Amino acid sequence: MPDTEGHPEVNEIELVDVFAALADPLRLKVVRDLLAEPDGVERHCTSFGLPVSKSTRSHHFKVLREAGLIRQVDRGNSRMATLRRADLETRFPGLLSSLS
Amino acid sequence: MPDTEGHPEVNEIELVDVFAALADPLRLKVVRDLLAEPDGVERHCTSFGLPVSKSTRSHHFKVLREAGLIRQVDRGNSRMATLRRADLETRFPGLLSSLS
Numbered sequence: 001m002p003d004t005e006g007h008p009e010v011n012e013i014e015l016v017d018v019f020a021a022l023a024d025p026l027r028l029k030v031v032r033d034l035l036a037e038p039d040g041v042e043r044h045c046t047s048f049g050l051p052v053s054k055s056t057r058s059h060h061f062k063v064l065r066e067a068g069l070i071r072q073v074d075r076g077n078s079r080m081a082t083l084r085r086a087d088l089e090t091r092f093p094g095l096l097s098s099l100s
Numbered sequence: 101m102p103d104t105e106g107h108p109e110v111n112e113i114e115l116v117d118v119f120a121a122l123a124d125p126l127r128l129k130v131v132r133d134l135l136a137e138p139d140g141v142e143r144h145c146t147s148f149g150l151p152v153s154k155s156t157r158s159h160h161f162k163v164l165r166e167a168g169l170i171r172q173v174d175r176g177n178s179r180m181a182t183l184r185r186a187d188l189e190t191r192f193p194g195l196l197s198s199l200s
Contacts, residue, residue: 016123016124016125019119019120019122019123020123022119022123023116023117023120025116028116028119092198094195094197094198095195097194098192098193098198
């Protein structure tokens, strides 16, 4: 069952949801930017420079989170995002590397 | 430029369009079914057993065709579909194998 933040467990990540999340240029950019970072890097949601309003940005991160692509954590006043690299590699081997 | 049937050339295939096409369980099934066949196999559009009307089926195949995932060819009265395996592997190495 997804946690209270809407993060699905590994075995709940569905390929159709992952593709729906990636079928948007801005969300795809976020995932590719995270993929270009070392594993485990946490980035602030504003650091991707998405040219959208705060509420639209929150929506995009929600889609990525609920699809299982990213994990969001609170660090003080900041909301940080990490790529669920190992989880995605376990569930759909090779998928992430095809994005880079 | 896409041909008259809407097939994009290899270098026109866009990842966002591929993901949008795969973000539907029936279209994903068609691609996975084709992927399970030997390379080059042509299948009739009705052979996938999609539980939808003829017009909806045509729509799904149009989305797959215009995204560059499949090629459709006429064989007499039949409309056949093949997976653009080599083109996709050239453009996005590893993507198809992550679906199987």
